[in-house]
Amino acid sequence: MSKYIQLFSLYWQNGLVYRTNLILWRFRQFLSALMALTVWSVVFTGQEQVFGYDTGGMIAYVFIASFLQSLVLATALHGLAQRVYSGEVSMLLTKPINFFGTLAIEDLADKSRNILFIFVEMGLLYLLFMPTIPLPGLQTWLIFGLLASMGAVLHFIISLLFGTLGFFSPETWGPKFLFFVIVDFTAGKLFPLDILPEVVQKILFLTPFPYFSFVQTQVFLEKYTQPELLNHILVLAGWLIGLSVLNSWLWKKGMREYTAAGH
Amino acid sequence: MLKRLHFYWRIWLLWATNAFQATFVNRGTNAIFLIAKLARFGMSLVFLLLLRQNIDSFAQYSTDELVVFFLIYQWIDLFSQSVFRGVYKFGQLVRNGEFDFDLLKPIHPLFRALMGSPDINDVLLILPTIGVSIWILSFLEVSITLGSVLGFSVLALNGLLIATALHICVLSLAIITTDIDSMVWLYRDLSRLGQFPVTMYMELVRFSLFFLVPIGMMITIPAEVLLNIEPSQAIWVTLVIGGGFFAASIALWNWSLKRYTSASS
Numbered sequence: 001m002s003k004y005i006q007l008f009s010l011y012w013q014n015g016l017v018y019r020t021n022l023i024l025w026r027f028r029q030f031l032s033a034l035m036a037l038t039v040w041s042v043v044f045t046g047q048e049q050v051f052g053y054d055t056g057g058m059i060a061y062v063f064i065a066s067f068l069q070s071l072v073l074a075t076a077l078h079g080l081a082q083r084v085y086s087g088e089v090s091m092l093l094t095k096p097i098n099f100f101g102t103l104a105i106e107d108l109a110d111k112s113r114n115i116l117f118i119f120v121e122m123g124l125l126y127l128l129f130m131p132t133i134p135l136p137g138l139q140t141w142l143i144f145g146l147l148a149s150m151g152a153v154l155h156f157i158i159s160l161l162f163g164t165l166g167f168f169s170p171e172t173w174g175p176k177f178l179f180f181v182i183v184d185f186t187a188g189k190l191f192p193l194d195i196l197p198e199v200v201q202k203i204l205f206l207t208p209f210p211y212f213s214f215v216q217t218q219v220f221l222e223k224y225t226q227p228e229l230l231n232h233i234l235v236l237a238g239w240l241i242g243l244s245v246l247n248s249w250l251w252k253k254g255m256r257e258y259t260a261a262g263h
Numbered sequence: 264m265l266k267r268l269h270f271y272w273r274i275w276l277l278w279a280t281n282a283f284q285a286t287f288v289n290r291g292t293n294a295i296f297l298i299a300k301l302a303r304f305g306m307s308l309v310f311l312l313l314l315r316q317n318i319d320s321f322a323q324y325s326t327d328e329l330v331v332f333f334l335i336y337q338w339i340d341l342f343s344q345s346v347f348r349g350v351y352k353f354g355q356l357v358r359n360g361e362f363d364f365d366l367l368k369p370i371h372p373l374f375r376a377l378m379g380s381p382d383i384n385d386v387l388l389i390l391p392t393i394g395v396s397i398w399i400l401s402f403l404e405v406s407i408t409l410g411s412v413l414g415f416s417v418l419a420l421n422g423l424l425i426a427t428a429l430h431i432c433v434l435s436l437a438i439i440t441t442d443i444d445s446m447v448w449l450y451r452d453l454s455r456l457g458q459f460p461v462t463m464y465m466e467l468v469r470f471s472l473f474f475l476v477p478i479g480m481m482i483t484i485p486a487e488v489l490l491n492i493e494p495s496q497a498i499w500v501t502l503v504i505g506g507g508f509f510a511a512s513i514a515l516w517n518w519s520l521k522r523y524t525s526a527s528s
Contacts, residue, residue, distance in 0.1 A: 177299050
């Protein structure tokens with residue numbers, strides 16, 4: 001266990017080597033949340049109800065979704081496929097540590113670093129927009145925490161899946177970029193997905209995208225009935241199991257083809 | 264002067280041809296990039312059209328005008344990405360010393376750094392974007408006249424000058440310090456704030472977007488002139504900021520180039 005604590009400490013320090021980049025990255029996340037909150041504040045200056053939301057409901061939604069996305073979507077594994085293709089992962093594979101465990105620690109260290117900034121950013125946004133956020137009961141907090149953690153694991157597994165691209169092709173950024181673009185709109189940061197036409201929502205709920213932050217935010221705002229909650233937990237668990245199996249199969253298949261290029 | 268321009272035009276054509284051929288080497292990846300960029304454009308439009316259906320006005324603008332602001336952001340952003348893609352890789356060239364080779368060549372290093380890697384994906388997107396924009400403009404209820412188009416054309420050129428200046432600033436900062444790979448992405452996120460009229464932001468942000476990082480002068484003012492809306496800043500101020508910013512960025516480039524240490528060579 002102590003070696004993983006050491007690894008956590010190393011990855012934490014490693015992420016602070018280029019401090020300006022880290023600060024700029026957080027500032028960019030802040031700008032994105034600022035834009036979403038400003039857009040909706042302006043929309044509601046002219047009318048009280050839009051898309052079934054009132055001012056407080058929408059601002060609270062965007063505020064919580066921004067917080068969650070900063071946490072769930074923060075990852076240190078963006079370049080994993082490149083590390084696989086270039087043979088850089090050989091260094092990890094030859095060490096007496098669990099490969100996926102090490103990547104999980106790397107991701108966790110990145111999220112922990114981001115958390116510090118997230119609280120500062122959210123505090124600032126809170127002072128600027130003064131959202132009225134209805135605090136739910138303990139049970140909802142627990143379910144919210146559970147779903148948020150599951151969302152983070154879901155994103156981690158998807159990051160690993162993108163990493164497997166490195167086994168088969170040097171061109172790894174195209175699919176990842178497409179994923180970023182889709183997440184940008186469908187995870188529900190700029191707008192809640194329930195403002196979209198019914199048919200689009202149904203299609204989106206066949207994908208994992210709403211489980212990065214939209215569903216969790218709706219849980220926090222107590223928009224779901226008990227059966228709906230259970231359904232979402234089961235669907236998210238299904239995604240986690242399904243993608244884990246796929247991930248395991250792809251990594252095994254990739255490892256058989258791995259040539260440790262350049263090493 | 265004309266001879267020199269022709270010389271640089273021929274060099275750029277050569278780079279563009281090379282980039283075009285490279286695009287066809289990685290057909291699959293580039294097709295995915297193209298799809299992703301089209302998807303982003305489409306999804307932004309869907310959101311704006313949803314707003315258009317459900318709200319009457321946005322700040323002091325109509326929802327139809329709001330769509331035009333986005334289209335102008337899209338044009339200016341697309342053009343600058345098509346031409347200035349090399350800026351995204353420049354930090355790496357400075358760190359590994361490859362920039363030395365550009366300094367030895369008989370062409371201006373700024374020209375090479377700024378325009379050396381045109382993005383063919385974005386070039387391919389220009390035509391569909393213009394086509395979709397014209398189709399959308401045809402059903403929007405906005406007031407566009409020949410005079411406003413002429414005024415817009417001048418201010419759009421000024422906007423491109425500002426975009427160029429901002430990219431030159433990013434290049435200069437990459438020479439001064441190696442710790443800022445995110446700077447060009449910060450520029451992208453700041454320019455993304457211009458998808459909506461920057462007058463909607465709170466005072467401090469609005470001031471910054473007009474005068475410190477003049478995204479407002481680059482997108483909002485040209486859009487207001489095109490729509491025959493009284494511009495949020497005087498046109499002469501916009502032009503002075505555009506010219507001044509460009510001159511300052513060139514001065515910054517010259518200053519930073521003198522501090523280039525060729526560390527990795």
